[in-house]
Amino acid sequence: MKVVVCVKQIPDPNTTGQLDPTTHLLKREGVEVVLDPGDEFGVEAGLQLVEAQGGEVTVVSMGPERGVDAVRKALAMGAAKGVLISDDALRGSDALTTARVLAAAIRREGFDLVITATESTDGYTGVVPQMIAELLDVPAVTFAKTLEVDGTTLKVKRQTEAGFDLVESALPAVVSVTAGVNEPRYPSLKGIMGAKSKPLDRLTPGDLGLDGAGGGTAGQGITGVEPAPQRAAGSIVKDDGEGYKLIADFLAEKKVI
């Protein structure tokens, strides 16, 4: 079974991001970057599937050159191969450009199942998995809480507002997995060492036959960026053992008790 997992390297989500005031692009300088925590679940899900049924996991990522660290982490977890598509022209790409690049790379690899997170932690438009599926002309089984593959049938518990749906889909397909779908493994020392010798393709959009795919945000432009109004400063007190009373008083004042 051929599984492709999409991953992204993002600024450390524990730091507050900033936009360049003139280009409106994310400031990447001096910011720690990590494999998107949401993507670790996708990598783990792919590894569990191929461990159970045979096959290989390939990780595909679009991003700047140093995004290679995210791919390497996935390789260290156990993926067999990595693909990184980089190009200055892709900087600031919107969801559709991202999906076009990833879909082209996935098509090049071939796939039975594509696994993604439900959205990236930094951009979080949350539509790239569906766009990839549309471009590949396969079903998108999104927001999976659990997934298993039975022969050529994908079985998923899909998150809904009310609870969950049981969904069955033929392969090939795209599935997006929610956080908590599994417990991502830590790369072992052996895995980290081994990752260095695994195949890693560095491609440009041109290598994928995408001429002029860059530019990234055709059809939309940022027209304004301003600091959000902040809430008025509240009352912050150290708990001296009676903090609970302050909270009870506050709830009474707000008339909710």
Place this chain on the structure above:
Amino acid sequence: MAVGKIWVFAEVAGGKPTPVALELLTKARSLAGTVEAVAFAPDAADAAGDLGAHGATTLYAGTDPLWGELLLGGPAADALATLIQEHQPDLVLFGMTYNSRDVAGRLAAKLGVPVIANGLDVSDADGVTVHSSVFGATLNVATRFEGGGPAIAIIRPKSFVAEPSGGAAAAVTQVTSPIDEKHKASRVTDRVADVAAGPKLEEAPIVISGGRGLGDPKNFELLDRLAAVLGNAAVGASRAVVDAGWVPYAMQVGQTGKTVKPAVYLAFGISGAMQHTVGMKGAKAIVAVNRDENAPIFKLADLGVVGDALKVLPALVEELQRRRS
């Protein structure tokens, strides 16, 4: 691009549109002369009354029984693309829900047009402009559609307050284009509703959320006890503890989870990372308890208690029981 015609994509269940559809219709009325709705569900036509009462003059309804059995995204994007070509709306609004994200994403890829997600407001400023907030709601960003139509925007629930227009039921136009065979490869075989005690997270006047600072999954019981004594509260969680598998994804409040706007939001052991605050900063009042006095949650809190949530919670439950009796 002047905004003459806006479509609202409505999800319908049990003959009722979801609340976000009515919120979007209310906003659409203030922007465009023509406001119409589109829905695909076996009982979609039953929603014509509610949708009309909130401003939709026409409802394009796909009522094939198959709509109840298939994943919405693929076939709905197909049908919408056909309808859009025929009727040329300037803007199509979607709610930021699981199914509507599927439809909007596939539709945008099919049409080759951009989609702007996570909208909190939409305006017409020399073109359709979507307003969103980024980086833990520290920055407001306005993004304008600049290409050919239609503009596709996904708006977070509760961004607008639904208000009836007093309009008559929407005129129902049946969508007759057949569902492509390929979409029948994926089926919903069962729908399971979570049975949660108390009010729903999105509707509760009080939301109590827990994070890593609770130390252990079993300590979520303390939040349940507080919710029980308050009576009108729902329990939520930060992404960190959902990622850690302590509680289900359905309880997640934040960027990747639910948006809540309760009268009071109580955050216990939550640091206030940006992905969480996006989902709760609209609360009328915020109370935070955290051991770290530098936790960003205190910047949002109306009342912040620097201390151990595990000590404060049982004492608070007892205090509320005492005041009640």
